[in-house]
Structure formats: structure tokens, C-alpha cells
Amino acid sequence: MPGPAKSGLDMAATLRILPGFARARPTAVLWGSPASWSTSNVALVEHAWKMFEGAVGVVMPGPMLHRVLALDTETGQLKVRDRNFQLHHNLYLVGFGKAVLGMAAVTEELLSEHLVQGVISVPKGIQEAMEHTDMKEMLLKPNSCIQVFEGAKDNLPDGNAQQAALAIRDLAEKLTADDLLLVLISGGGSALLPAPIPPVTLEEKQLLTKMLAASGATIQELNTIRKALSQLKGGGLARAAYPAQVVSLILSDVVGDPVDIIASGPTVASNHTVQDCLHILSRYDLRGVLPRSIKTVLSRADSDPHGRSGCGHVLNVIIGSNSLALAEAQRRAEALGYQALVLSRVMQGEVRRVARFYRLLAQAVCVRLSSKVMRTNKEEDELQDLVEELQLSDLNLEEVLEAVEGAKGPVCFLAGGEPTVRLQGSGKGGRNQELALRVAVELSGSTISDWGALFLSGGTDGQDGPTEAAGAWVTPGLATEAAVEDLDIMASLANNDSNTFFRHLKGGVHLLCTGLTGTNVMDIHLLLLRPC
Ligand SMILES: Nc1ncnc2c1ncn2[C@@H]1O[C@H](COP(=O)(O)OP(=O)(O)OP(=O)(O)O)[C@@H](O)[C@H]1O
Numbered sequence: 001m002p003g004p005a006k007s008g009l010d011m012a013a014t015l016r017i018l019p020g021f022a023r024a025r026p027t028a029v030l031w032g033s034p035a036s037w038s039t040s041n042v043a044l045v046e047h048a049w050k051m052f053e054g055a056v057g058v059v060m061p062g063p064m065l066h067r068v069l070a071l072d073t074e075t076g077q078l079k080v081r082d083r084n085f086q087l088h089h090n091l092y093l094v095g096f097g098k099a100v101l102g103m104a105a106v107t108e109e110l111l112s113e114h115l116v117q118g119v120i121s122v123p124k125g126i127q128e129a130m131e132h133t134d135m136k137e138m139l140l141k142p143n144s145c146i147q148v149f150e151g152a153k154d155n156l157p158d159g160n161a162q163q164a165a166l167a168i169r170d171l172a173e174k175l176t177a178d179d180l181l182l183v184l185i186s187g188g189g190s191a192l193l194p195a196p197i198p199p200v201t202l203e204e205k206q207l208l209t210k211m212l213a214a215s216g217a218t219i220q221e222l223n224t225i226r227k228a229l230s231q232l233k234g235g236g237l238a239r240a241a242y243p244a245q246v247v248s249l250i251l252s253d254v255v256g257d258p259v260d261i262i263a264s265g266p267t268v269a270s271n272h273t274v275q276d277c278l279h280i281l282s283r284y285d286l287r288g289v290l291p292r293s294i295k296t297v298l299s300r301a302d303s304d305p306h307g308r309s310g311c312g313h314v315l316n317v318i319i320g321s322n323s324l325a326l327a328e329a330q331r332r333a334e335a336l337g338y339q340a341l342v343l344s345r346v347m348q349g350e351v352r353r354v355a356r357f358y359r360l361l362a363q364a365v366c367v368r369l370s371s372k373v374m375r376t377n378k379e380e381d382e383l384q385d386l387v388e389e390l391q392l393s394d395l396n397l398e399e400v401l402e403a404v405e406g407a408k409g410p411v412c413f414l415a416g417g418e419p420t421v422r423l424q425g426s427g428k429g430g431r432n433q434e435l436a437l438r439v440a441v442e443l444s445g446s447t448i449s450d451w452g453a454l455f456l457s458g459g460t461d462g463q464d465g466p467t468e469a470a471g472a473w474v475t476p477g478l479a480t481e482a483a484v485e486d487l488d489i490m491a492s493l494a495n496n497d498s499n500t501f502f503r504h505l506k507g508g509v510h511l512l513c514t515g516l517t518g519t520n521v522m523d524i525h526l527l528l529l530r531p532c
Pocket residue numbers: 098154155187188213253419420421422423426427428429430431434459461463464465466496497498520522
């Protein structure tokens with residue numbers, strides 16, 4: 001049986017990897033009050049929190065940059081993975097992305113002796129948020145030589161971000177062959193580096209991006225279009241910095257870590273064609289609404305003599321990823337006594353189908369582990385079909401089910417990625433909260449009622465869509481809890497209003513409210529199953 005609610009001291013220890021969280025908010029605020037969790041859920045909730053916290057902690061800027069950068073202070077040799085660069089007060093820094101503030105702070109701390117100047121573009125309000133959460137290590141020092149621009153409210157390019165992009169371009173253009181440009185890149189970088197090719201305007205680019213995103217375009221599709229319309233994306237920044245050497249340190253927020261797609265690859269030569277763009281625009285029925293300026297830029301793109309030049313002077317390095325975060329969560333799950341299995345690192349697809357996948361998986365596992373329930377092939381066949389539909393290419397279902405068959409204790413499944421939501425309503429929500437709510441609906445109609453079960457979906461950046469929560473956790477009993485409070489789950493889902501729903505349900509106890517974490521490696525899904 002789970003123990004009583006933890007003391008404040010124990011909680012602080014639990015939260016040690018993200019010390020800012022522990023100091024700023026007691027766990028009651030992060031997760032609601034333990035007293036309001038049903039007793040049987042307390043342990044599962046605490047375990048899920050520890051796993052999520054570990055996943056985020058391992059991809060925080062400090063640990064990541066210390067793993068990849070080594071400066072020999074005597075010789076001024078900077079080692080980045082297996083490459084050496086000679087520093088002699090010739091280092092410049094630019095950056096853009098949700099995690100870049102902390103990355104820049106750590107980098108400046110490590111390399112300040114050689115750093116001449118820097119410009120970064122980070123989300124609106126992030127410095128204040130970091131001050132409030134007491135995450136001082138994520139802030140630049142008062143005497144920093146790095147200029148900070150804040151912009152792209154709600155992850156949409158705006159005038160502030162455009163100003164930042166132009167300052168970054170100006171810095172890159174003045175560099176010489178003797179200089180080294182360090183480029184810090186993380187998710188959200190595309191919106192924070194808008195420099196549309198004239199005559200395309202920022203408003204036109206913003207509108208097209210919004211329409212593509214609302215139609216359910218994938219990030220690969222979205223960024224293929226962004227690259228074609230941008231001066232700096234698709235290798236443009238690297239070209240601007242030539243002949244300086246360029247080292248990009250990339251925190252991946254895209255499934256499979258494709259460097260040409262993350263933040264639209266400003267230091268990676270694009271190999272997409274205009275034809276690729278036209279196919280994407282046709283797929284979402286947007287060719288007919290394109291303004292003349294966008295058509296003009298697209299029609300010029302393939303013949304642009306600068307368009308496809310190489311990026312031989314660039315070293316692109318992935319320094320953190322969802323896989324790394326999952327591995328740490330798995331390690332923590334094992335330490336807590338779970339048989340822990342990473343299902344997939346490429347979890348994509350529509351949230352409804354992803355929710356169905358988790359229900360069928362939970363059911364299949366319970367059936368395999370329970371002598372009371374007859375095993376039927378029908379459901380496992382449907383599950384296998386779904387694995388194929390969701391293109392979970394790294395998941396061998398039979399192996400997973402066989403692995404848990406002998407499990408004596410609780411089981412934890414982990415997955416990472418970024419499912420999509422097709423927005424139909426006007427409510428407030430995010431893909432993690434909507435997925436969690438859909439999983440709750442699925443689990444409440446399943447046959448796993450004899451089991452302790454918890455599903456958590458959280459964005460590692462701490463912000464799920466335009467909401468203040470990172471995600472949510474649910475159990476099979478959530479539908480009953482909602483009925484008691486007269487909350488209509490299906491109406492909330494139809495209006496994409498998951499955040500409003502969770503805020504009302506039991507005073508928000510199911511919300512995962514970390515605040516901005518300062519990192520960003522997509523979403524983490526945890527499914528915990530424990531025989532009662
Ligand atoms: N009301 C809503 N309900 C459900 N999902 C929503 C809602 N509003 C926006 N979203 C989803 O939120 C996502 C945008 O969230 P976010 O701002 O976290 O951007 P992102 O591009 O995913 O950034 P990151 O990769 O850094 O997390 C989109 O997938 C969008 O469909």
C-alpha cells in the first residue's frame with residue numbers, strides 16, 4: 001500500500017534535479033494536494049513524477065553542455081565531441097529556441113574568456129519566469145556580452161523575433177575566417193528566427209504557418225515550407241557566417257533528430273525542392289489561398305544560386321534528445337521496482353489513435369498477466385494494426401508483450417515523441433492534456449478495472465500548447481470523478497478544451513504544472529500498470 005503523503009523535506013529531495021522547482025513550488029502545487037489523490041493512486045502518481053522529473057533533468061542545459069564542450073584553459077583548445085577549435089578571443093555566439101537562454105548562460109560561463117559577442121532570441125517572458133522560479137543558473141549574468149531578444153509569444157513569429165533574427169544575421173555577416181560562431185539551437189527556434197525573403201511579409205508567413213499547423217501538417221512539412229521562405233533557415237545562417245567556422249549545438253525536439261528540420265535547419269543545407277513545397281501546400285488545400293509574394297519566392301527558389309550551397313564549414317552536433325530523456329526515466333522506473341520498457345521514440349500520429357493504442361496495450365498486458373481473463377487474438381491484432389498505422393517502426397509488439405508476460409511486479413511503459421491534434425474547437429488545451437483525457441476515456445471503457453493504472457503525458461518544455469500546464473496524468477477512474485463534478489468529458493474533447501476541463505476537475509489536481517523548464521525535447525508518455 002502506498003505510504004502517507006510525504007513531508008516537505010522528502011519532496012525537496014525528490015525534486016533535487018530541478019532545484020528551482022523545489023524551491024519555488026511545493027509539490028502540492030505541481031500535482032495538487034496528495035490528500036486529494038485516491039489512496040491507491042498516490043504511489044503511482046509519485047513514481048510518475050519522479051520519472052518525468054528525471055527525464056527532464058538529464059536534458060537540462062548544464063548537464064548537456066558539460067557533456068559536449070571541453071576547454072583547455074592553458075592552450076585555448078575547445079573540444080566539441082572529437083573536433084578541436086582554437087580559441088583566442090575569437091568566439092561569437094547566437095541562439096534561438098525555448099531552451100536557449102539556459103544554454104547560453106552555461107556556455108558563457110564555460111567560455112567567457114574567449115567570447116566576444118552574442119545575440120539570442122528566446123520566448124517572451126522567459127527571463128521573468130526563470131527569475132520567479134528561482135532558476136538563476138538559467139539566467140545570463142548582469143555583465144553578459146550576450147544580447148537577449150524576447151519574442152514569438154505563443155510560439156508564433158512576431159516583430160520582436162524578426163528584430164532578433166536581423167541582429168543575428170548582422171552578427172554572422174561580419175565574421176571572418178579566423179572566427180568561430182557557436183550556434184545554440186533548440187525547439188521553438190523556427191518561430192524565434194523569422195526573416196522572410198522579401199516580398200513575403202512576416203504577417204503572410206505567420207498566417208501560412210498558422211493555417212498549416214491548424215490543418216495538422218507535420219513539423220517536417222511545416223519546416224520545409226518555412227525553409228523555402230526564409231533568409232536564415234535551410235542553411236541560410238551558415239551561409240551568412242561564411243567564411244567563419246560554425247559549430248551548432250542542437251537540442252532536438254523532432255522525432256529521429258533530423259538536423260535539417262529542427263528549428264528549420266539554419267546551419268544545414270536544405271535538400272528540399274519547390275516541388276516538395278507545392279505537394280505539401282496541395283495536401284492541405286492551401287495553394288489557392290497563397291498570396292502573390294509567396295508564389296513569387298517559391299517560383300524563384302530552385303534557380304537561386306545561393307539556395308543549395310554546401311555547409312562544409314559547419315559542425316552540427318545533437319547534444320540532447322528525447323531518447324536521452326527516456327533512458328533516464330527508464331532508469332528511474334527500474335530503480336522504483338518497475339519492469340520498464342521503452343515502447344517507441346517516434347510516437348507520432350493523431351491523439352485519438354495514440355490514445356486507442358495505449359488502451360489496447362494496457363488491455364493486452366493485463367490479459368497476458370492475468371490468469372482470470374481469456375486471451376483473444378482480436379484485440380492484439382487491432383493493436384498490431386495500430387502499431388503499423390502510427391508507424392512505430394522501433395516497436396516490436398510481440399517482444400514487448402513477451403517481455404512483460406513474466407513480470408512479477410508493476411510494469412512501466414515509456415514512449416517519446418509528438419502526436420498531433422486536429423483542432424476543431426475553440427477551447428484551451430494542448431496535445432498532452434488532450435491525449436491524457438482521451439486515454440482516460442479509453443481506459444474507463446476497458447477491462448483493466450482490477451488494475452492500478454496511470455497514464456501521464458507531459459511536454460518536457462513545461463508548456464503544453466498555449467496553456468500553463470506541461471500536461472496531465474489520468475487513471476481509469478477519471479470518468480467517474482468527472483461525472484461526480486458534472487463535467488462533460490466528451491464536450492470538452494469536441495471543443496479541444498482539455499485544459500479548462502483539467503483545471504476544473506478536482507481543482508486542477510490532474511495537471512502537471514512544472515512551469516517553463518528551460519529545456520525542450522518533445523513529449524514523454526508514461527503508462528504505469530500495477531496489479532491490485
Ligand atoms: N486547444 C488545444 N487543444 C489541443 N491541442 C492544442 C490546442 N491548441 C493548440 N494545440 C496544439 O499545441 C501544439 C502547439 O503547442 P506548442 O506551443 O507546445 O508548440 P510546439 O510546436 O509543439 O512546440 P514544442 O515542440 O516546442 O513543444 C500544436 O500541436 C497544437 O495542435
